[in-house]
Amino acid sequence: MTTTAPARTTATASARPSALRGAPSFEGVLAAAEAISSTLPATPAWEYPLLNEAVDSRVVVKHENVQPIGAFKVRGGVALMSALTPQERRAGLITVSTGNHAQSLAFAARAAGVDATIVMPVSAPRVKADAVRALGATVVIEGADMSAAAAHAMTLAGRDGLHFVNPGNETAIIHGHGTVYLELLREHPEIETLYVPIGSGSGAAGAILVRDAIAPHVRIVGVQAEGAPAVHRSWSSGRVTTAPIDTFASGLATGSGFEVTLPILREGLADFMLVGDDLLREAMRVMAASAHTLCEGAGVAGLAGAMADASRTGVVGFACTGGNASGEEIRELTARIGQ
Ligand SMILES: Cc1ncc(COP(=O)(O)O)c(C=O)c1O
Numbered sequence: 323m324t325t326t327a328p329a330r331t332t333a334t335a336s337a338r339p340s341a342l343r344g345a346p347s348f349e350g351v352l353a354a355a356e357a358i359s360s361t362l363p364a365t366p367a368w369e370y371p372l373l374n375e376a377v378d379s380r381v382v383v384k385h386e387n388v389q390p391i392g393a394f395k396v397r398g399g400v401a402l403m404s405a406l407t408p409q410e411r412r413a414g415l416i417t418v419s420t421g422n423h424a425q426s427l428a429f430a431a432r433a434a435g436v437d438a439t440i441v442m443p444v445s446a447p448r449v450k451a452d453a454v455r456a457l458g459a460t461v462v463i464e465g466a467d468m469s470a471a472a473a474h475a476m477t478l479a480g481r482d483g484l485h486f487v488n489p490g491n492e493t494a495i496i497h498g499h500g501t502v503y504l505e506l507l508r509e510h511p512e513i514e515t516l517y518v519p520i521g522s523g524s525g526a527a528g529a530i531l532v533r534d535a536i537a538p539h540v541r542i543v544g545v546q547a548e549g550a551p552a553v554h555r556s557w558s559s560g561r562v563t564t565a566p567i568d569t570f571a572s573g574l575a576t577g578s579g580f581e582v583t584l585p586i587l588r589e590g591l592a593d594f595m596l597v598g599d600d601l602l603r604e605a606m607r608v609m610a611a612s613a614h615t616l617c618e619g620a621g622v623a624g625l626a627g628a629m630a631d632a633s634r635t636g637v638v639g640f641a642c643t644g645g646n647a648s649g650e651e652i653r654e655l656t657a658r659i660g661q
Pocket residue numbers: 393394395422423499519520521522523524525526572573574618620621643644645
């Protein structure tokens with residue numbers, strides 16, 4: 323896997339920034355697909371006989387782990403960068419992340435020649451902080467969890483005049499993430515149920531925009547970690563709600579719901595499941611053993627949802643959204659793999 327940012331490009335200048343940053347829409351996803359196309363080629367989607375056996379269904383896996391940062395989030399960063407105003411570019415960006423959104427913005431900012439500062443909570447895996455630094459962004463480790471880190475990022479944004487990028491509420495990012503499912507549902511219209519991991523809900527919201535426009539027969543099921551249920555609680559109550567965080571899956575470790583994604587999830591999810599860390603670890607094992615793929619915990623949430631869903635029917639689709647497993651995740655995985 324390479325983490326080399328592409329040469330600076332002006333190809334994205336032809337994208338339609340207004341569609342990208344307006345209200346979430348399918349047109350925004352199409353604009354994002356155009357904006358990222360010169361930087362990020364479409365990722366493969368494969369089926370694996372052993373995985374089909376393990377899940378007892380046909381399963382199509384979309385491989386976002388092969389993205390240059392090892393996760394689907396790079397789509398959102400590249401889409402966002404193409405839609406920034408000249409003032410925002412000059413000011414520089416600041417955001418908050420446990421890792422993959424951080425790498426995404428660092429990668430995209432470097433390619434666009436924009437300064438990026440990333441605030442990461444102390445719980446963020448070191449391998450991800452190292453990757454962000456290597457991509458040229460400034461890393462600030464601060465806060466016990468995402469909420470504390472976000473508060474710090476907003477303070478720095480005010481103090482230093484930086485443009486704060488909210489990872490869950492920025493429509494250009496939602497549109498960028500929707501391109502995963504644009505590719506998947508165009509290539510595999512036979513998919514009947516799509517299981518989508520939820521941290522902030524940006525990927526799931528993008529999936530819903532795409533489904534509504536091109537594949538209305540597809541059921542979308544959100545999957546979040548039992549140990550970090552803020553978006554699930556927000557979805558159930560209809561109000562943005564906070565919740566404690568206790569999961570090893572850093573990509574799912576969000577402590578609050580998000581205003582922009584919440585109504586889309588409320589309207590568009592057929593179901594919303596919570597899965598335990600043990601099932602996420604088991605899904606990591608299944609992906610390694612049956613699909614030759616190293617996924618991080620958040621990256622297998624879709625599969626874990628499919629495995630746990632007693633009402634599952636028909637062809638299943640999910641994206642391995644990330645492969646950036648921490649040292650601890652890899653140690654746990656190898657202990658489970660056996661012979
Ligand atoms: C690998 C991975 N999968 C899933 C998610 C959750 O995505 P979202 O925040 O769009 O809900 C994240 C978030 O960082 C992630 O890194």
